[in-house]
Amino acid sequence: MRSIVELRNHPLELYKFRKRLTICAGFVLLLFLTLFARFFYLQVTQGEHYHTLAEANRISIAPLVPNRGLILDRNGKILAQNYSTYTLELTPNKIPDLDATLKELANYVEITPSDLEQFRKLLRENKRFKSLPIRSRLTDEEVARFAANRYRFPGVEIQARILRYYPYGELAAHVVGYISRISDKDLEQLETSGELDNYRGSHFIGRIGIEQSYEQELHGITGFDEVETDAAGRSIRVLSRTPPISGNNLVLSLDIDLQQVANDAFGDRRGALVAIDPTNGEVLAFVSKPGFDANLFVGGIDHKNWKQLNESIDRPLNNRALRGVYPPGSTFKPFMALAALELGLRSPWYAISDIGYFSLPGTERRYRDWKVGGHGRVDLHKSLVVSCDTYYYGLAHDMGIDRIHNYIKQFGLGEKTGIDINGEVDGLLPSREWKMRRHNQRWYAGDTISVGIGQGYVLATPLQLAFSTGIIANRGKAFQPHFVKQVTNSQTGVTRELPKNLLYTVDHDPKNMELVHRALVDVTKPGGTAAKAAAGARYTFAGKTGTSQVIGIKQNERYKEELVAERHRDHAMFVAYAPADNPKIALSVLVENGGSGGSTAAPVARQVLDYFLLGILPESKTADPVAASEHTHPH
């Protein structure tokens, strides 16, 4: 039955159906053409664009951090070196519950409250996608324990890191400085200086000292791996490698053994010592006491240690040698004496009769000599040997502040020396203009009198004093003080000597210089203020003691050391150079609240000179890296 029905309707039905089917076929063709057009657009028109995108997907750049250059002393002893260690690091934005993770981690790896605190500090200071260390120097056992449970801690990784180690701990911290983690602020600076690319992958940057000022030499050039990565960011293989170039090694002029001797000579006293080779400006020793252990800063210093260092009344972080300004006291007198001779204001034979004080003509005010009753007849030679104040009060008055300023300026006092670490301060060699500018006051005659003995407005750093003393030692030649002697390319081993830099020569009559020089030698001879400290020396040396006032003394008071609180006692100063006829070393010593220069500062200088010139150790002491910082020695 059905088939008959179908037969009957067949032609018309079939015609209508085939018409519809043709429409469909046309539509299908249209859709396929659309697809083809789309493929053509993607693969031909935009092919290049998508090819680039695919390559960008595929290839990522992994920086290879260069090894930081070593810092050595002049005898090749290592002052700063690298060691590799395992650190445990967390990437905050990959961790869902940070607190829980930290708690859980403590079951596998020891995490002290101070580690935690330091980590929280890093957390505040850094972006959340950065990998931040919570523990460094993991033991092998800790590494193994964590590795076995790694899957529980997404976003937590063990990283092999190169850290910095300072074998001498606090002995040279003020010179060598330290590195610490690169902060966001550092990144901004690197970006403006265009160095950011070279710091991709770097975690540390020099913070102070040589580490900071020679950052560019030390850092090296970052290399790169072109790595093929998959969608999960795992690297599949290295396509090409540009190896990193290690930073250059620096050889300092510093003698770490001499540094140790100088450091020990201070005992528990605070102070500073700067020793320079006057013939070329090389810094031989550079002490600021107390120091601090630079190793504390490398991984980021914890709060407790920071507080201790920062709030200590002894201010260990303050680089006294570089940044401490003190009235030079009587160490100023040799320059005054030379000025007097050069300017023709005094002849060597001219003498005063010192009765213990000086008064300006027509005034009552007395400027006292340190010796009650005075020194009697005093000529220029004796004025230096016994450090007669009265002689210099009169001289200063005759010379006037303008001539004092203009002459002594040549010796670099009150001015940055331009040494090769950052943070140096100016000090002050006063002038009329300065006083007007600073205090909006005119210069009084009385101001000049105190300047004559290195008090009043005059301020200098221990570094400046050593530099100026060096100029006298080297008969007028001023060499640029500097720490870095050689730069060694760590790839090629090629060593580049940094040239000594003669800044200028102070114009002078050699006869005058000789007079001052002889007087300074006699300071260390019987009758001189440093005679006691110099007794028995197997070399001749020149020196000048000084006392730098901490508190002003009223008109009718005398300074009584035993009555003044320790922190208010005068600073003891001493400058020296030796051997007297052919100086190899010029130095300045400051002992804070040490009283008189001859009794506390000069003995420090003597120990340093003994060791430097004769190799004699005070006791049996050499710089010992392990003993110097055993508590921070890496595993």
Place this chain on the structure above:
Amino acid sequence: MPLVGIRKLWHYFTRYIDSFLLTGILLLMVIGLVTLYSATGGDINRVIKQAVHMFIALSIMWLVANIPLQQIMRLALPLYVLGFVLLIGVALFGEINNGARRWLNIGISRIQPSEIMKIAVPLMMAWYFDKYEITLRLREYLGAAIILLLPVLLILRQPDLGTALLIAASGFYVLFLAGLSWRIIGGLIVAAVGSVPVLWSFMHDYQRQRVLTLIDPSQDALGAGYHTIQSSIAIGSGGIVGKGWQNGTQTQLDFLPEQSTDFIFAVFSEEFGLIGNSLLLLLYLIVIGRCMVITANASTQFTRLIAGSITLTFCTYIFVNMGMVSGILPVVGVPLPLISYGGTSLVTMLLGFGILMSIQTHPKLVKT
């Protein structure tokens, strides 16, 4: 003697097989396996597993091809009713997976009743139109619309927008080929456009996201837009000649999502380029062309309608899949016929081809 026996056996096996269509299908399957090998990073086990899927599906095709259409026609109503009941079952007791209720656990295994409906709906509608062939008036069309809309709405509720639309399309093809008047089609198009805002309000967030992502994939480059962006990069970076088999970086480095199933075309496209794409499109067109010829020559209303619907649904799968992978359609879970990894869709697809072969190879009533 044995030669005759083998020949007889061969004849017995291939009697109801359309060799033209089979060749096309097998070629596409080989392309699928080759691409799958690359997409899985050389996982021969997956390829073997897919080959087994293919063998099973081909067997089912062979089985169906051997059944005369009258018998298949008889299956239409029971199959539809069974599918419908199962869909109700899903709505009541279905397992929830990824926020959608699509699966029904019937003890031995989990089944997805919407998959049955992919073939049951066009079968049922073709049967329906065949039954009311003479008196095709609006009333009959309304009946057909109900047959179509009931399962579609149930599937939409699961929710499974992709499947619902595909089934709706397969039903609509029957309506269209049965001669639905252009006025009504026009009206439907207007209604469809008008219902967009309504549909939007019924959509789930993830569905909306897919549509929004289509408009601007970069808006959500690591989320919903990731699929489209990475597959566009894969296709585009293939260029004219492609990167070569197993050399597609997008594929081999896992940037492509679902690269062995719904997005396998991106793998093919990256590695064989525009030339490969064109050949693939051509091969599909040849298969479609053969299906069209079978459809045009079908003798009864039922066979015509079911053959047309199967053919056009096949085209729809191809277009929707390639469209979504190349970024001109939203991402809906539609596999690329005969090439994507997976057994279920392969079986459904070859079931359809079995019906087409049956139509082509069994004696036609009209010719007598």
